Amino acid sequence: MRLKGQTRTVDREFVAEVESEIDTAVAACYQCGKCTADCPLSFSFDYTPNQILRLMQLGQKEMVLRSESLWYCATCYTCTIRCPKEIDIAKLMSVLLIKARQEGYVADHKIRLAQETFVNSVARYGRIFEAGLVGTYNLKSGDLFNNADIGPRLLATGKLRFLPHRIKGRREIRKIFDRLRSSRKGKR
């Protein structure tokens, strides 16, 4: 089977891999669209949640992993609690997002950057350093005045720290990152 305009055909292996992670067969979906109907972010999706399911049913790995929707999903679980077929769509979206990142598909670089800046902050200090986080993100994204309208007023409240809080167990945190990295390498 081939969708018009697509070069790749069906990738059943990919589908099976994802299915084992979400613990449901995508064939259960009967395309009712209830997941899409109240998804707060679907207005920003290129494929609605039910279309993501449809693409999965047709084994369209590449179209799915390229989708912007994965990046704009807020993991709010509205879809999941509504699905008449008990498919955990929110989980599916996050499983796909991780796969997309692993395979080098990034539909929104800013979101990727924001996520990674966040994780780096954790890796470095053990906690989030908010002021630093916003600064780094704005610098790297080139969006220097992002949220600039609220920045000064925020500072005025005196809630933001100017220096990061470094936890004592920083080395333990680093080790988590390191061990994960080496175990991943070992698997490849």
Added chain:
Amino acid sequence: MTIKYAYYPGCSLESLAREYNVSTRLVCQDLDIELVEIPDWNCCGAAPACQVDHMLSSALSARNLALAESFKLNVMAPCPKCFNRLKEADLEMKDNPDHLREINNLLEKPYHKGVQVKSLLQVLYQDVDRELISCRVKIPLEGLRVACYYGCMNARPADINDFQNPEDPTSMEEILAPLGAELVDYPLKTYCCGAAFGLARVDLVLRLANELLEMATLVGADVIAVACPLCQQNLDLRQLQVNARYGTRYNIPILYLTQLMGLAFGHSSKELWLDKHFVKFRKLPGATQAVSSGAR
């Protein structure tokens, strides 16, 4: 009888949501809940960690759980995202021995499945007698129209928030009812505010915030009560951004439920850091003086 919890404030409560931290501690003290902060806790990784690497996310949470375990105390987290991460990691480790082993291989100090994780909302809802809350009220919030807003994380997913119905949670209303406030029906109470995109896609967030604020105005709420730092920041900090973008003139204070409880329990606005909000809370109908002189 005092109830004791290992307290996991989480990063937000150390910075932008300091008032949530402060008010939580005050209210818990009033309600005989002892909080022992987990020493040297680390960030749970929130959404980004599990969007980047699920194992990483679990391991970050597991370290905190292991720390709490050494005190033989169950964990309480006010931030629903932290609660979500900690509890999901806990459930997965309890469910799957292989997963537990893999996670413990990443940690210095292993976790032995010995704690339970609750959210602040859950603790206030399940562990505290409504009578006790009534008893503590010094200044009833009479005439104050409150819309309770749970956001997504305080309602879903169903197996994490298993103490209430994910479609129509009422824990916040039930906790606030003894304060004497008027609780308005807020149909969007479990809608997501999109806070996850606050950094990279402000446009998405503003659109959702606008809908939430519009509905709160429509149902005539004086304040929106929240139990999530992200919801609070989104609706408070960004209210002016929303007004600027959509030409609206919202002016709805966004208060943590613990701040409302604190007010009713007689703490001053200052003690509760109410002045730190962008949209100032001025109106406590019929009790204006009491608020300012409420300090004990």
Added chain:
Amino acid sequence: MRIGVFVCHCGSNIAGTVDCPRVVEAARGFPHVVYATDYTYLCAESGQDLIKTAIQEYSLDRVVVSSCSPKMHEETFRRAARQAGLNPYLVEMANIREQCSWIHSDKEAATRKAIDLVRKGVFKVSRDQELFPSFFKVNKDVLVIGGGIAGIQAALDAAQGGHRVTLVEKDQTIGGNMARLDKTFPTLDCSSCILTPRMVDVAVNESIELLAYHEVEEVKGYVGNFDVKIRRKATYVDWSKCTGCEECVGKCPARIYDKFNQGLGRTKAISLPFPQAVPKKVTIKKDFCHFFLKGKCRVCEKVCQFEAINFDDQDQIIERKVGAIVVATGYEAFDPIAYLEYGFGKYKDVITSLQYERMVSASGPTMGHIKRPSDGEEPKTIVFISCVGSRDRAKGRSYCSVACCMAMAKQAILTKEHIPDSTSYLFYIDIRAGGKGYEEFVDRAREEYGAQYVRGRVSKIYQKGKKLVVKGTDTLLGMPIEIEADLVVLAVGIAPPQDAPELAQKLNISYDQYGFFVESHPKLRPVETNTTGVFLAGACQAPMDIPASVAQGSAAAAKALGLLAKDELEASPIVASVEIKRCVGCFKCEAVCPFSAIQRQELRDGIMVSNVISTVCKGCGLCGVACPTGAIKVNGFTDEQILAEMEALLL
């Protein structure tokens, strides 16, 4: 002893996986086997002839047919044996299809297993003894339970066939859910116009005893001889005096939930469900009557000029003997309270499709005016949502309710007729219109009446000012869609009545996970149950519409008439019997028998022993297992026979 073995290919069903000639070969070597052969279809006439000829030609005195499940064809082969002059109980079946070829793929192993199964049959048949059926008299009366359209049809047909019929209806009137409908698809004829005459036919038919406001209490006995206890529920009104003038209803001060109108509007503690009710008699609902609650009132008694009110009325048990039973207890509309996301129960303007029928009906609480329950205004934008309580695994209802797609199309048409400037949006997943004239009906709804079909399930409804915000998707466009509606109608599913399992237990028939009664074969015996003499009709068996319910009502009646056409019925000899010498009177058998077939019998010396009522016994064998001394055994399945089978398998 001369045993014949016949191995069936069942086309390729068996022969595809089992090497039949090899099975024949092996069978020839089994003890006492004097003849063995295989054949493509033994159940075909030519196959049966083959068996008959072989019996005669080879003087066979025992036969093993190695083919399919005995459920299907045991009767066929026994009959063939009888025709050839052999006692039919000297025939055994070895099931090498369901128990072998269908479930295996390895031909070698399957063939070996088939040989084992045939050997088992040969060993057993060599211990078989001739058995002879007994005959018993049949009562010709019919009991129909449930007076909806299906039950009405069954009662009328059975009466026409010359039988006396007792129709038990738990409600105050017959008519069932059809009485609640306004117009009916696909012809749009008015429901009461076609139903009321049938109801009256029941009332005036001298062969039909109508017991409304009655319930079946207990069913004992067996086909042809059921003993039924029926509870007459206290009505507190002497129906022989009541004329249905409703004088009392107007004066009664107690306003209560109106079940007939599905909670739209209210009724009184003393009431008639609707003007065309049959019987047209009022009842007092004790739980709501001021006199019963507070000891004061008795207004109805004062105003009734016929002196029909009787506060001393009591429940009463009556008994009937019947030969066959038709169950037609129908359905209840699914309660959408489980759909919190739709706000049913919270928002007044979210109603069920059955409530909408009452609203559109000229005899309903709004006199046929479509009004928002919240403020009485006429809605202009109406949203219909399909599959509420159907096709929804998460809500525990996976099945399709069959009639609601069509009912929804009908309601869109009726809405347009009532409010020409209205727009109806119909959210659907699939439109199921598989009946005569149904697809055309949906076409009309869309083309002539402007029904706006949207393919997608609604996820959420909430109130915004006076409007209901309906959040759906158009899955064909891949776009979320939001509608500000004035009224939302939930096309609720067809669910079995809550007490269906209880009734099933009384009747000893099976029910499925939802409470629908189970037919004995989904294709070939759709109106029969596994309890002989008990038949099913209408929506109690599966969701169905009126044409199907009526067809089933007639079918069930025809089945009952066929059964009752004989004066005597044959009782299977495969029943338990007691060897009195070995019985110690412990009555463990009595305790385990699910059919109450065990009687205590006193011997001359005063000793109590067990006795089997052979017409009641189903030969299930539970008693044989429970008996500590081996005194009770089932004919055809004696210990000796079972042990022989085991021996054959372990050989």
